[in-house]
Amino acid sequence: MLVTNENFEELLPQIENELKNCVFMAIDCEFSGLTAKNSLKNSLFDTNNERYNKLKENMQSFIPIQVGISIFTFINQQNTYQSKTYTFYLLPRPFGFGGNILSSTTTDGTMVSTPETYYLFQSTCIQFLCKYQFDFNKLFYKGINYMSIKQETEYKNQLNNCKHSIELIESIPFIQNIQESIPIEDETLLNTELKNILEWNQQQKKQSTINTNEKYVIQNQYIVNNVQLMYLLKKEIKRRYKSSLSFVHDHEGGFVYVKLTEEETETNNDKNIELELELINKSIGFTKLYKLLTKYNQLKKPLVGHNLYLDVLIMYEHFNGTLPRTYNEFKLKIHEQLPNIYDTKYLSYQLLKTNFIPKQLQWNSNALNVLYTFFKDGKGRHIVFNSPIIESIQENMENDYEQSLNDFHDAGFDAYCTGYCFIRLAHIFVGVHYETMSINKTITSIEHLSIINKYKNCLNLIRGNVSYIKLDGPDPTSDRPSWLYVKCKSNSNSLFINNPSVKQSNIKNITDTLGKYGSIDVQMLNKNEALVAVANQRCVNDILKQFKRQRESEYIITKYNPIRHSPIIKTYLWGSGCVITGGLIVWSLYRLVN
Template identity: 30%
Template sequence: MEVTKYNFPSVLENLRKEIPTCKFISLDIELSGLRTRDDCSNSLFDSVEERYNKHRKGTQGIIATQIGLSIFHFDRDLNTYASATYTFHLCPQFIGSINQTCTFEASVLTFLEKHNFDFNKFAYEGIPYLNKYEEISLTHILKNGMIENFLRYEDVERFWEIKNKVVTWMTSASDKDTLRIKENSILQLYIIDKLKSSFPILTFTTENSEIIIGKNLNINSNSQPATKHTSFNDDVLNYALGFSHVVKLLEDNKKPLVFHNAFGDIAMFYNQFIAPLPASYKSFKREVHKLFPEIYDSKYIILKLKHLIKKDSVFDNSSLQNVYTFFNEKKGKYVCMYSPRIKMKDDFDTKPWFHQAGWDSYCTGFCFIKICHWLGSDNSGSNRPLTTNEHFNAVKIHRNNVYLSRASQPHLCLNENDPANHRPPYLYMRLLKNQILDLPEIASMLSRYGSVDVRKYGKTSVLIAVTGTFTCRKIFEEFKHSKDYDVSVFNPIKHSPILRVTLWSGFFLSSISTMALIFYQLKKL
């Protein structure tokens, strides 16, 4: 289901019923960019902490434009998981002193356009949101009656124009007549609040971007409205929170959350809806785990399934589209018996496609269920329908482990210490001839042997980081007899220019001292 600010209130009521009773929730996020700083590119040299700091600094201004949410319930009798899937369209807002910003990368705009992203829906119908600090700030503004101070002059002029229009309409309107006024967002709430005070005999409803005004036939001009309306402050805060209401539901219910390639999505989710990312990586892990104690990364689990996947049935790579196709259309569809049926409760409003957040969230949940059943059947050693508890027990050792792409460590752990570095040691390459060190040329030359990163290390040498021993072995074999380059395993003591200078200096000083002592002893004779 496509969710905009117009149907969000009714969807929110459904979520308040669906989330407390579900088995798990899968999420996907579509972003306005990937990074805003060139010096924050991923590298095989990155430690987990370095990667986190790169992400924190390099994604400032980037926001989630779509959130996909799929809520899965399980019917044991039918061995069926049913998903309620939503695509939430989000848009930053300006209200009071809160002026949210966002950055779009041109390359991402091209990507979004290619995948049918609806820019009009983003701009005109996007759901607002606030993080915790923005919520506190807006609450303070509303409590102290300062919201009118932030209205623009043209907004105030617009209100008086509408009020005069209502007065004119009332003089000639019949009891069944209605007046429709087109207005949007917070100004719509402000106008309704002011008109209610001035005209208690009128009724006010909204339909998308229109205010619908009618006559209240149940009261006369001397009476008060029959029902007590919520206050303007409550209405404004409730509207401005928008998608943050959904985030609060996720926090309160602590349901298992499933992502595919989770690190960036988790960090973005926290930064946009909770608070700015903490300066400390350890604080980030602690806060995320406190809010969402059970997170699964289907990409991480897939990469741990290699021992179960036969060579003739393996998917090309672990991208979501490839994994979903493997389990839904190829040999993975029949990988084990009694795999649960997975269906959507409602069809998509439009034909689904990859990189649409709602569809991707459904595919993430679909793949997660298939993985759980595959591992559960392998663990039990029998072919039979499994319960949800058995499905989750099969992947509990992978809980809160998050895949890291192109880093010195393959994953991070949200609730424990991170694993040790399992990558091969760095390689040290030295130019043997009097050449100019050309880093891009060396990187291009080495890329034919596998995934590598190079870093300058002195005037005539580089460090090489590789993903696996196969690439490492190929580089050694290729350059074993090279007359231009010398390649060896990096030794910090042996290859450090500073340490070499220090050691030679020490040796030189020690030699001078020894010679001086000998000379002194000989002179005494």
């Protein structure tokens, strides 16, 4: 089901009920970009700390523009999983209508800029999404707003500290900006609406008795659908009529004429910030659903994704608050918030490592579209007998969304595919557990989750020093092969390391020469020496074997030895020209290498 700012609040209770009764939730995100600059690209040299810092900087530059959630339940008697899938278009909006940036100080002493929201769109990502018919009109016109939990807390704290004074409330920067930055054309619309309400109110007063069922309906849907314009309209009504008129915002934007007592008005300071709290609550937007996902995940309803690391990072950054400063702190925080998560890409790699599936039945890629096709239409449907039925239940789909539901890279469809693959992978792990492909009983969802529990909280890591990270424990040691050391034979071909363009040219030359053997990354040590990180041992063997034969090659290539090849160690030992005893050399090398 397609969800925008027009139906999000209406659907939220239904979604919460489905989350409450589900077995697990699958999620997928589409981003406005992936890499903010070249220095932040993934590298096989990256340690876990380095990779986290790169991804953190990237995710602070981009935003989630589409989130898909597929909610799966299990019917034991029918051996059937059923899913309800939702696609959400997201677009954060500032407090105010542009203009000057106003700042406020938070409780921890940092400054918060209120009105403007800045984010990047990466051109290659936009082209990619266009290829898959991403609807940018829905994004920009109907995207659901959101603010982080951190922002919500700070804004509410500011209001609570000022609620005893109307003047202090109106001096809060995010409130002040809304009131001062309204465009002239919007102000004209509001004044017209206020005039009509005034005339309606005068007619009501002429009646001998007040009819509380009588209401004034705002016809201008532009005002009704704009949270901040509605706030200004209600605030002005409250100022003019004080305690004599309150209002109920139904789906038509109606106001009900109601008389309040003086006692209510005088004794309740919370009434002073009633409209401001409503403004914040309506601006929270999609973060309300994020809170539900974390709530039910903490109640042991797993959250499942494919290559989930980036999704977790961008959700934490934009829906919770700023990502933690260090990698270890991030692991602690995200595990507190999402203690039960699975990554289907990681699961697919681990399943192949069991050697349970015959070679002729194995998938040839761990990409989501390949896995889904393999399990749905290919050889993977009945690798283990009695595999459950998986049904997708969709309601009230627009024609354009019904078409896109069968397209990969629609976040809703990708979330459904992820959940589908999760079930199929879990069922094969049942076969691994019982050491047979002939399962003659219905395997419940509880047993599926129990058998794969040891793979929980492990996130696949693309092109890194390790293949995955573990959120609830120590990370694995690197299973990548040792680096290669590359040296140019001729100084005439040497490249001067201080010249960035020449350095990049040299990296490209080495990459072009060695890249045909497999996935590699290159780091220059100096003007004619480089390190090469290689994805797997077969690639290393092929490169060493090939260049051992090619005596005419311009490169000398050997396995990297830190004692022989590291500039730091060589400088440490010989740079001062001092003579070091044999025992001191051994001790120094041991400390440096470790």
